[in-house]
Amino acid sequence: MNLPPLVQTFVLHFGEMGGRWGVNRTVGQIYAVLFVSPQPLNADEIVEALGVSRSNVSMGLKELQAWNLVRLQHKPNDRRDYYSAPEDIWQIVRTLVEERKKREIDPTLSMLREALMARPESELERHAQERMREMHDLMDMMSDWYDDIRRIETERLVQLMKLGSRITRVLEAADRLNFMSPRKKKPEADDAPSES
Amino acid sequence: MNLPPLVQTFVLHFGEMGGRWGVNRTVGQIYAVLFVSPQPLNADEIVEALGVSRSNVSMGLKELQAWNLVRLQHKPNDRRDYYSAPEDIWQIVRTLVEERKKREIDPTLSMLREALMARPESELERHAQERMREMHDLMDMMSDWYDDIRRIETERLVQLMKLGSRITRVLEAADRLNFMSPRKKKPEADDAPSES
DNA sequence: CCGATATTTCAGAAAAATCTGAAAGTTCGG
DNA sequence: CCGAACTTTCAGATTTTTCTGAAATATCGG
Structure with a gap:
């Protein structure tokens, strides 16, 4: 494997993790390399970086395409396929x-x-x-x-996550404002409308 | 494998899925059997149900314990270990x-x-x-x-999930009502955590 | 159509994981 | 302390997955 140590650790880790995530080690490693690469890479560059066989890389890239995890693109005057992970x-x-x-x-x-x-x-x-x-x-x-x-846009999603469990406070407000469909929540002990 | 067809399909499916979830087939199958069982089962009952070796079941149960996915209990006048999946x-x-x-x-x-x-x-x-x-x-x-x-209680979580993307409408209200106060920065690794 | 370049396929090799039976270990009542 | 009842361990067998090299296939400019 022919990579700076910083990158190598990252790539090896994703190789290991790949296993737990339903893809094999090589697929994990290929994705890691693409993820940190400043430009798209072709298959031979990945072979070079990882030191695995050409055919293994070919199969790995095919699987990553099946997962929609890589984009394929071309350079002018170059017949080779170049792959990249999304920026975002x-x-x-x-x-x-x-x-x-x-x-x-x-x-x-x-x-x-x-x-x-x-x-x-x-x-x-x-x-x-x-x-x-x-x-x-x-x-x-x-x-x-x-x-x-899934349809919520990213920025809003981030906002929601940052809100975290304080969302429940908002939820209480939601109860009161009847944002929620048919379900009704049992009222807490409240001093306003007390019968008996 | 010695199970009614209804259960057998379920168990086989979980065996397959087990692979993708970081546990092996037998572990998935054991969990499936425990999940649908009306009572706790001992190791020999699981062997009987799945038709795998006793030692395989023993290792599988050990792994499920490492995952905290099963509870171990005992019956009066019975030295065998009985396992069950949580009710909830x-x-x-x-x-x-x-x-x-x-x-x-x-x-x-x-x-x-x-x-x-x-x-x-x-x-x-x-x-x-x-x-x-x-x-x-x-x-x-x-x-x-x-x-x-994770600290939100289940009922509330369900409520939130049912709200779904309508949560964003609530979020707009939250913006206006300034619910989003500055978030407490999480403490760095500190071995003397104070009560919430 | 040719030859050069590039990619894919696939059968078998290699490696990794899972499973088993036998043996060892543990725990209990007496 | 013994033997019966259970459970765990583990070395090797079995099965599954992954990887490779060689051959096949595809695509291009000329």
Whole structure:
């Protein structure tokens, strides 16, 4: 591997982490190199940087394209393909979340939906199905939530995150202002309208 | 494998998914079985259900304990260990997020912090470090955000999720009402944390 | 169409992970 | 302290995943 130590540590770490994130080590390393590179790189430059085989890089780039994590571009008078990671790191996060949802959540949701159609034949199955329903409902709600907030623009998202748990105070205000649809919250002990 | 078809599909699916989530197939399957089981199970019952070796189950259960995903309990007049998944599915989600953060985010953050200390020796390193800083800042913010919202109680979280993107409307109100006071800077590594 | 340049495919090699059975370890009542 | 009932450990077998080199395929300017 032919990289300055600073970059090498970063690349190796992403290689390791890649494993936990559903891609192999090489794919993780390729992405790390692209991420820190000031310009787009072609496949041979990546081979040079990482010291893995050309074919391995080719497969890795293909996988990164399947994940929508890299952009392919060309230089004038150069037939080679050049790849880069998006400038905007928030865009990267969005893509990552989107793709992981597509690969993990969506298939699980559809498996659960199928399972919930079946008619339980025993008490054991009845209980199992009950648990699956809980899981389905939770994931379904998260899925809806994601579909909703993914449309919020980045700056607003940052604002929300910085607000953190103080959001709940805002939520109390929301209750009072009836921002929320049908659900009604039980009022706290309040001195204004006391009966008995 | 000795399970009703309904449950079997669920268990096999979680075996597959387990791989993507940093645990092996057997661990995923064990958890699936515990999740749908009406009572706690002992190791031999799991062996029976999944048709894998006793030692494999033993290692799987050990790993699930390392993830804090199972509870160990005992029955009167029975020396065997009985395992169960928590009743509360939200508790399961919280644990999963907590542990995944611990294993993926935290190590990455500390690698990045290290890398940001180094002095860049070239333009290439300078740019790489710049990108790492972007990544660090984003992850750090998410980490702070998580530390903050994890303390919100479940019911409130559900309320927030149901609110979805309408939260931005509330946020506009927040701007006007000046809810956003200057945020307390998080304390640096300090081993004598004071009560909230 | 040719030859040069570039990329992809893929069968088998290499490496990594998972799983197993046997043995060792632990804990208990008596 | 013993033996029965359980659990854990671990070296090697098995399976799965990853990686490579060689061959095939594609694309371009001339």
